[in-house]
Amino acid sequence: MKNQNTFLEVIMTRRSIRDFREGNVPEEDVERILKAGIMAPSSGNSQPWRFHVIRGRTKDQFVNILKNAKISPPSEAEETVKTIPPSWRRLLVKGMETVPLVVAVENVISINRDNISSAGSLLGTAASAENILLAAHSLGYGSVWLGYPPILQAVKAVIEISGDLICVLPIGLPANNQNEYFNRSRRPVTEVVKYYT
Numbered sequence: 001m002k003n004q005n006t007f008l009e010v011i012m013t014r015r016s017i018r019d020f021r022e023g024n025v026p027e028e029d030v031e032r033i034l035k036a037g038i039m040a041p042s043s044g045n046s047q048p049w050r051f052h053v054i055r056g057r058t059k060d061q062f063v064n065i066l067k068n069a070k071i072s073p074p075s076e077a078e079e080t081v082k083t084i085p086p087s088w089r090r091l092l093v094k095g096m097e098t099v100p101l102v103v104a105v106e107n108v109i110s111i112n113r114d115n116i117s118s119a120g121s122l123l124g125t126a127a128s129a130e131n132i133l134l135a136a137h138s139l140g141y142g143s144v145w146l147g148y149p150p151i152l153q154a155v156k157a158v159i160e161i162s163g164d165l166i167c168v169l170p171i172g173l174p175a176n177n178q179n180e181y182f183n184r185s186r187r188p189v190t191e192v193v194k195y196y197t
């Protein structure tokens with residue numbers, strides 16, 4: 001049996017990064033990361049994803065909206081949050097201010113739960129977002145899947161999105177000390193897997 005290869009290491013070491021330090025992401029790396037996004041599998045190769053790279057003035061507008069938005073720690077994630085910091089909102093806004101870019105991931109085929117191919121398109125778009133997270137990490141950048149509605153709303157206020165906005169992925173250099181407010185532990189494999197013979 002082979003030793004764990006580099007790709008598995010990337011998967012095993014990826015973590016959600018919410019604190020960033022100053023520093024740019026060169027254009028070449030942005031392209032490599034987005035190309036990883038388009039290599040995701042999708043239902044019937046429908047490629048339902050669209051990526052919006054938000055930088056510069058548009059990102060400043062997004063951050064300004066976030067600053068004024070009513071943001072409390074995501075309630076749906078409460079079970080997985082170790083200690084909810086009172087400064088969660090500040091941390092979020094600071095992170096968005098520091099990163100050079102955020103990628104908004106759109107699903108262009110609208111979600112209809114009764115329609116399997118529409119549901120399939122959502123899954124393909126989610127797979128593309130995961131590819132982006134892994135590619136960013138493999139190149140030494142930090143990112144996090146942000147699905148919290150006020151964040152999505154702030155993005156939708158600054159750019160036009162006709163489909164469904166699935167998530168927002170800030171991409172930048174990870175801060176040296178990460179605040180571990182969210183639980184990163186995993187249930188053991190034995191708890192989530194059943195074997196059949």
Ligand SMILES: Cc1cc2nc3c(=O)[nH]c(=O)nc-3n(C[C@H](O)[C@H](O)[C@H](O)COP(=O)(O)O)c2cc1C
Nearest residue numbers: 014015016018074080144145146147148182183184
């Ligand atoms: C669908 C989805 C929505 C998420 N939304 C948020 C979010 O709004 N804010 C946040 O800080 N993290 C969010 N996360 C990241 C999770 O909190 C994180 O993946 C989880 O705690 C496990 O930690 P790890 O990614 O470091 O392994 C989201 C992840 C997923 C898959």
